[in-house]
Each structure stands twice: as C-alpha cells, then as structure tokens.
Amino acid sequence: LxxxxxxxxxxxxxxxxxxxxxxxxxxxxxxxxxxxxxxxxxxxxxxxxxxxxxxxxxxxxxxxxxxxxxxxxxxxxxxxxxxxxxxxxxxxxxxxxxxxxxxxxxxxxxxxxxxxxxxxxxxxxxxxxxxxxxxxxxxxxxxxxxxxxxxxxxEHEPEVAERPSAVELNHVNGRLHFENVHVGYEPDRTILHAVDLELEPGEMAAIVGRTGAGKTTLVSLVPRFLDPWEGRVSIDGTDIREFTLASLRKKIAIVSQDVFLFPRTVAENIAYGRPGAEMAEVEAAARSAQADEFIRRLPQGYETVLGERGATLSGGERQRISIARAFLTAAPILILDEPTSALDTETEAMLVQALTALRHGRTVLVIAHRLSTVKNADKVVVLEDGQIVECGPPADLIAARGRYSRFHMLQSGLIGDDRTVSVAVE
CATH class of the missing domain: 1.20.1560.10 (ABC transporter type 1, transmembrane domain)
Structure with missing residues (x-):
C-alpha cells in the first residue's frame, strides 16, 4: 500500500x-x-x-x-x-x-x-x-x-468554397458575363459596385482606370480567387460557382505583370500548367511566344535550370516564358495583367506580337496601361471608383471625348499634364 x-x-x-x-x-x-x-x-x-x-x-x-x-x-x-x-x-x-x-x-x-x-x-x-x-x-x-x-x-475555411453539387466544366465557347457584381475584401468596403460587362467568344476587352479602381479585383472574379457578394459571373450562361474550381481554372490562362518562375528547367516552367506535355509542344509554345531563340542560347537550352524566381533572366525573357506557358495550356479564356508595362520598346514590340498570336480564338481580359495593348482591343472598359463609367470600341470612346479619350491623348503625348498622366495611366 x-x-x-x-x-x-x-x-x-x-x-x-x-x-x-x-x-x-x-x-x-x-x-x-x-x-x-x-x-x-x-x-x-x-x-x-x-x-x-x-x-x-x-x-x-x-x-x-x-x-x-x-x-x-x-x-x-x-x-x-x-x-x-x-x-x-x-x-x-x-x-x-x-x-x-x-x-x-x-x-x-x-x-x-x-x-x-x-x-x-x-x-x-x-x-x-x-x-x-x-x-x-x-x-x-x-x-x-x-x-x-x-x-x-x-480547418481554416477557404474564402472560396466549392459547392458539393459542382460539376466539371468541359467545353467552353468563351462567352463571359458579369451581372450586377458587387464585391470587396472587407465587409464595410465595397470595391466593385453594380458591374455589368459582357464579352462574346473571342472578344478582347481592355480594362483601364486609375490605381484602386478595381481592375485586378474584376479579373480575379473569373478564376474565382474571390466570389461576388451580389450578382454573378457566368461562362456561356452558367454561373461559374456551379463548376469545380479545378475544371474552371483549367480553362483560364493568366499572364501577370509579376512573373513567377520556379528554380527548375525552362521546359518544366513552360509545362507547369501541363506537366505531361511533349517536348515538341513545349518548343512550339516557346516559338509562338517569341522565346525559342533566347532559350536555345542558354547553356543547356530548354534543360537550363533557372535561378530563384527566374533571376537569371531579363524581365522580357521571363514574360515570354510566361506567355509560352499560357500558349501551352491552350485555355479558351485569357487574363493579362499588363505584361508590357515595365519593358523597353523593342522587348514590348516582341511581346505584343506574341500576345496578338496568343489571343487568337480566346476571350481576353487585359488590364491595360499602354496604347500598344489597348489599340488591339475590341472594347475598352473604363473603371472609376469600382464602377464602369465607359464601355465600347476604342474609336467610339475616343470620339465621345470622355475619360478614355483623355487617356488616349495622354498616352499619345497630345497633352502633357504630368499630374494628370500619373492618375489617368495608373
């Protein structure tokens, strides 16, 4: 005891x-x-x-x-x-x-x-x-x-949840529709107000507006990086929330201004969206993106291992690899976050040529800061304080002498108020 x-x-x-x-x-x-x-x-x-x-x-x-x-x-x-x-x-x-x-x-x-x-x-x-x-x-x-x-x-609840009844998104024509969309990041701060926008299959819309107008928020709704508080976003008439996230994002390619490359081979970076792609397909995508020539000049060509975040490449080279990645995914919907804004004129011209080829047969949303991007758009969407204040073909908006007309004149150098330029272009 x-x-x-x-x-x-x-x-x-x-x-x-x-x-x-x-x-x-x-x-x-x-x-x-x-x-x-x-x-x-x-x-x-x-x-x-x-x-x-x-x-x-x-x-x-x-x-x-x-x-x-x-x-x-x-x-x-x-x-x-x-x-x-x-x-x-x-x-x-x-x-x-x-x-x-x-x-x-x-x-x-x-x-x-x-x-x-x-x-x-x-x-x-x-x-x-x-x-x-x-x-x-x-x-x-x-x-x-x-x-x-x-x-x-x-156990953290994701902000964007997949519905239990979600179905696979298989065939996409490319009709994209934003219907009375309200959305924000904080409960008491709405970023987009009553946004209505429709794109037909194969159409390209350039989104312009000052910093904070809601451009990035608008395009982020398409791959469901966030969901609208009110209204809906639909593809071919069906609310995108009805689709599984994986199948939805498989149909969307994104080329951002801030390109992220992995410390892997060039071929692996291009094929990141399609890991099983054949080498011939990777090379074809690189040629379409005007990237094949500089890639072959690298020490091991397509097998060259890149530095962290692609640090061993120039900005234009990183962008072209990103565009090649988008080519290879062959997604019917393309989102561009002005990939040419920080590039020199020669590199920009090469990228515009690659982007022109990339948009063929795709519905395109592009956040635009330069005329080189806007001039190829079928319609221009001007955002201001989270609302669409102008929308239509570039020529019609220039003739209307509104906000886009001023943006066009600023970019063309027809007016030169530096303070206004910084606001309008951003």
Whole structure:
C-alpha cells in the first residue's frame, strides 16, 4: 500500500501541468511560425532590403523574433522540467519510504535483508512503467501544441468554397458575363459596385482606370480567387460557382505583370500548367511566344535550370516564358495583367506580337496601361471608383471625348499634364 501512495501525487501533478504544457507549446509554435515568415519575407525581398539599406533593421527584427522564440522555448521547457521533477520526486519519496520501513522491519527482525532487496526489485519494476507514463505527458502536450497549430491551418475555411453539387466544366465557347457584381475584401468596403460587362467568344476587352479602381479585383472574379457578394459571373450562361474550381481554372490562362518562375528547367516552367506535355509542344509554345531563340542560347537550352524566381533572366525573357506557358495550356479564356508595362520598346514590340498570336480564338481580359495593348482591343472598359463609367470600341470612346479619350491623348503625348498622366495611366 505504501508503494501505491505515490500515484495520487503524480496524478495531481499531471492535472496541474497538462494545460500549462499545452499552452506553452502552442505559444512556441506560434512564435516559431512568425520567425519563419520573417525569414521567408526577407529572403524574397533581399534586393529591396539591400537597396534601401535596411539590413540593420531587418537583422534587429530577426534578433528580436529569435529572442522571443528562445523565451517561449525556455518557458515551455521550464514547465516540462517542473512536472518531471515533481513526478520524479514522488517516486523517489516512495522508494525512500519503502527503504525506511523495510530497514526498520529488518532491524526488528520481522523481515530479512534479502526480503527487503527482493521487494525493492519488485518496486523498481513497478515504478519503471509508472515513470514512463508520468514522463509521457510533456511529449504528448508538446505534440498537441504543434497539432493545434496544424489543425488551425487545415480547418481554416477557404474564402472560396466549392459547392458539393459542382460539376466539371468541359467545353467552353468563351462567352463571359458579369451581372450586377458587387464585391470587396472587407465587409464595410465595397470595391466593385453594380458591374455589368459582357464579352462574346473571342472578344478582347481592355480594362483601364486609375490605381484602386478595381481592375485586378474584376479579373480575379473569373478564376474565382474571390466570389461576388451580389450578382454573378457566368461562362456561356452558367454561373461559374456551379463548376469545380479545378475544371474552371483549367480553362483560364493568366499572364501577370509579376512573373513567377520556379528554380527548375525552362521546359518544366513552360509545362507547369501541363506537366505531361511533349517536348515538341513545349518548343512550339516557346516559338509562338517569341522565346525559342533566347532559350536555345542558354547553356543547356530548354534543360537550363533557372535561378530563384527566374533571376537569371531579363524581365522580357521571363514574360515570354510566361506567355509560352499560357500558349501551352491552350485555355479558351485569357487574363493579362499588363505584361508590357515595365519593358523597353523593342522587348514590348516582341511581346505584343506574341500576345496578338496568343489571343487568337480566346476571350481576353487585359488590364491595360499602354496604347500598344489597348489599340488591339475590341472594347475598352473604363473603371472609376469600382464602377464602369465607359464601355465600347476604342474609336467610339475616343470620339465621345470622355475619360478614355483623355487617356488616349495622354498616352499619345497630345497633352502633357504630368499630374494628370500619373492618375489617368495608373
């Protein structure tokens, strides 16, 4: 009975330390996640950090985060050690009590020394699994804290959910319709108001407007990067929310201004949207995108491994690989986020030629900042404060002498108010 007396103290110690061990472990995982996020952000923006001489401040932020993580780790370790010490103290006290009682009985002649040693051997066999059980909770609670962080991510409700009844989107003609769309990113701040826009199959619409007008938000509705609060977006007359996300996005190709390339071969980057594409198809896409010539000049041609984010290529070369990627997917709907805005005139001319070939047979939405892009559009959509204020063929809007007409004159150099240029073009 005396040997069993250690169980209640161990149970009490366990109950007192279970929650603190879980909380300290969870806090440690949270801080560790913030530290890793800081490291990732810093390395991704290393050029900006160096350009603006922020190395010292960045190092200080890292040091502060590392110190915070160290404090959290020590706090977690202290709770675990306190539990282990108290649990070990309980079993050690039990062993000492047995020795004292057994020794007293041996001195009185009621128990032999051999009997005491045999009992201590049994006692060790009894306490060994008890210690194992007692020392398990710190490991379990540490794992529980990590699991809690993982479950927070896994259980996070996506902003765009796929309906249980969603069906595959197979054939697409390309008719795109925005119907009375209202949407925003925060409940009290609407970005787009009552937007109505229709594109026929094979039609190209250029979206212009100042920064913050809602251009990117508008095109982001098509691949369902976000859903409208009111109204709907439809393809060929069917609400896009009726389709599975994978099948919908398979029918959409995106060429963005900020091209992301992986540290893989050129061929793998072009075939990213179609991993099983044949090499002949990859090369054909590159030729259509005016990229084949410079790719073959690379050390291993299409097998050349690119640097992080395509750092070993120029901006125009990265854009042409992105366009080749869009060619290869052969998606019937194309979204362009002004891929020529930051390029020199010669490179821009090559990209415009590639984009002209790319738009053939596709419905195109393009965020436009330059006339080289707008002049090829079937219609121009002028956004202002989240609303369409002008929409129609470029020639008609120029003749109407409205907002687009002013944009056209600014881009053509017919008027030169620098302040107005920055507003109208952006």
């Amino acid at each position: 005396l040997s069993l007396a250690v169980i209640p103290p161990i149970v009490i110690t366990l109950r007192l330390h279970m929650k603190p061990m879980l909380e300290r472990s969870y806090e440690q995982q949270q801080i560790e996640g913030r530290l890793y996020s800081l490291v990732e952000q810093t390395l991704s923006a290393i050029v900006i950090v160096k350009t603006f001489r922020r190395e010292t401040e960045t190092e200080r932020s890292f040091r502060d985060s590392a110190r915070e993580l160290l404090d959290a780790t020590l706090a977690s370790t202290r709770v675990q050690l306190r539990f282990k010490v108290l649990a070990g103290l309980a079993t050690a006290s039990g062993t000492a009590a047995i020795l004292w009682v057994g020794g007293s009985h041996a001195l009185d002649g009621r128990l032999t020394i051999g009997g005491v040693l045999v009992f201590l051997t049994y006692l060790r066999g009894f306490y060994a699994p008890l210690n194992t059980i007692a020392y398990a909770p710190p490991t379990v609670q540490q794992a529980a804290g990590s699991a809690r962080r993982v479950l927070e991510v896994l």
